[in-house]
Every structure is written in structure tokens, then in C-alpha cells.
Amino acid sequence: MDWLNYHHLLNFWLVSREGSVQRASELLHVTPASVSVQIKQLERSLGVKLLQKQGRGLVPTAIGAEVAEYASDIFSTGRELVEMIKGGSGGRPRELRVGIRDAMPKLVAFSLLQPAIELDPALKLVCIEAELPKLVADLSIHRLDVILTDAPLDPVYKVQAYSHRLGDSEVVIMGTTELVKKYRRGFPNSLDGAPFLMQTNSNVLRRQMDQWFNGLHLVPHVRAEFDDSAMMKIAARQGLGLFPTPVCIQDDISKLYGLEPLGIVDGVKERFYAISTERKLKHPAVLAIREHSK
Numbered sequence: 001m002d003w004l005n006y007h008h009l010l011n012f013w014l015v016s017r018e019g020s021v022q023r024a025s026e027l028l029h030v031t032p033a034s035v036s037v038q039i040k041q042l043e044r045s046l047g048v049k050l051l052q053k054q055g056r057g058l059v060p061t062a063i064g065a066e067v068a069e070y071a072s073d074i075f076s077t078g079r080e081l082v083e084m085i086k087g088g089s090g091g092r093p094r095e096l097r098v099g100i101r102d103a104m105p106k107l108v109a110f111s112l113l114q115p116a117i118e119l120d121p122a123l124k125l126v127c128i129e130a131e132l133p134k135l136v137a138d139l140s141i142h143r144l145d146v147i148l149t150d151a152p153l154d155p156v157y158k159v160q161a162y163s164h165r166l167g168d169s170e171v172v173i174m175g176t177t178e179l180v181k182k183y184r185r186g187f188p189n190s191l192d193g194a195p196f197l198m199q200t201n202s203n204v205l206r207r208q209m210d211q212w213f214n215g216l217h218l219v220p221h222v223r224a225e226f227d228d229s230a231m232m233k234i235a236a237r238q239g240l241g242l243f244p245t246p247v248c249i250q251d252d253i254s255k256l257y258g259l260e261p262l263g264i265v266d267g268v269k270e271r272f273y274a275i276s277t278e279r280k281l282k283h284p285a286v287l288a289i290r291e292h293s294k
Helices: 006-018 021-028 032-046 062-086 106-119 132-140 177-183 204-215 229-237 247-257 284-293
Strands: 051-054 057-060 095-101 124-130 146-149 162-175 195-199 221-226 243-246 260-276
Touching: 006 021, 006 032, 006 051, 006 057, 006 062, 021 032, 057 062, 095 106, 095 132, 106 124, 106 146, 106 229, 106 247, 106 260, 106 284, 124 132, 132 146, 132 260, 162 177, 162 204, 162 247, 162 284, 177 260, 195 204, 195 229, 195 243, 204 260, 221 229, 229 243, 229 247, 243 247, 243 260, 247 260, 260 284
Parallel strands: 095 124, 095 146, 195 221
Antiparallel strands: 051 057, 146 260, 162 243, 162 260
């Protein structure tokens, strides 16, 4: 009986998906030479050519594309097996590994995760915060169960993953009592020249806010930009400026930072997504997150 080396298959699958031996080697934490050798061994054992050059990258041959499709199913099934084992006799996974995009407000992320935490007291929650490309790479090789983010997955990521919309929230401008009192009359026109703390340009909400200001012909005085939403709230507490945030965490911000709402940003909403390798969500904890968010 011929045996298939699944380690060789994994190397091929990642190269076929990423289009690059270098990129696959980075995901596997091995050298490019090691990846190339293992693919050649797989081709030798199967007796077929699996990859071919296209421009500067690599793409599967006709038979290679079929092998890659089978490989995707194989590794997906393997992940389900691991989750079943983690779940013990009841079949419920006892660990949830969540990737949280670095730009995601942490109060929002925790609010989304709360149903999963309450679902099973024995569930171990592992949260990894990073930039989206790193999280997607980890998701693709099953180091993560799900990613929480503020935008659907861009097609530029050549991975088999699906964006599940969890919900959305209106956006509110908040600040200290003094600033809110100063700019309340005439809102939102009063915001022209007002001091603001903003997310960096890579943030989805920042881009929406820029469009909103432009539509009203307002030019705020942006005193600081932040990648870290918690740091922005600390700066706001010191009176450095107003800032936009999802309404869904307005009460938490008021309690934790002593800040007040000024007004709703009409027409702007922040949306939240769960990105998973599953077209249909199966993990009980992830299902709880989605159901609670509806």
C-alpha cells in the first residue's frame, strides 16, 4: 500500500496557496530549501508535476490544483479532529484561540467574546493581538480558530477563509465634560477646528470619519493619532481632544475613563466580523458570539 506523506502535502498546499516557496517557508518556520525538497519528494512519490512557474511566482498545474483542493479538505478535517479531541467525551472544544486585529477596540473585542466566555466556564480563551496579515497566516495553518476584525477579508489574501458579519454599531463623539460642554451647541458644525484624537489612516473608522468631515466641510484639529485605542482614551481623559468610538461601548468608556458623549456621527457605522476557515461556523463558542451579536 502506498502511503502519503502529509508533511510533504502541507508544504505543497501552502506553496500552491501563497504562490511562493519563500512565503510558505515563513509560515512553516523552515528554510525555502527545505520546502522545495519536500515538494520534490511529494511529486516523486505521486509521479506527477504539481507546480509550475508563472511570472515570479508558482501556480499549481492542472493536476496540482486538484491535489491542492483535496489537501484543503484533508487539513480542514484534521482541524475538526483536533477540536473534537480537545472537547473530550462531550465533543465540545475546550479551547478557543482568537486573533484580534490590532486596530480593533479592545472593549468591543471583549464584548464580542463575552458570550463565548459565559457558554462554558471550562473553556480556555487564548487571545492573540496582531496585524491582520499575521493573523490570517496563523488562521490558514490552524493556529487560530477565528479572527475578530472591523472589516471583511480582502480578496488579496489568498486563503480559504470566510467573513461572517457579527453586527454593526453607530459611532459617537466623546470627550471630557469641559470639551463636550464647549462643542455641544451647534453640533456637528461646532466641530470645525475642534481638537480631535483619531485612529491612524489604516483604520476603517478613521477613513469613514475623514469622509464624514469632508462631507460637512469641516476641518478638525487632529492633535494626535493612535493605533492603540486604549491609549487614545487615556489621552482623551487628559482633555487632549474629542474622539469617535462605537456607541456599543459608550457606557463602558464613561465608567472606565469618566468621559461623556457629545453626539452621534450621522451615517457612520463601525462593522465587526468573524473570519474563519469554515463557510458554516461550527465551533460552539464562535456560534455563541455570532448569535449574541445578531
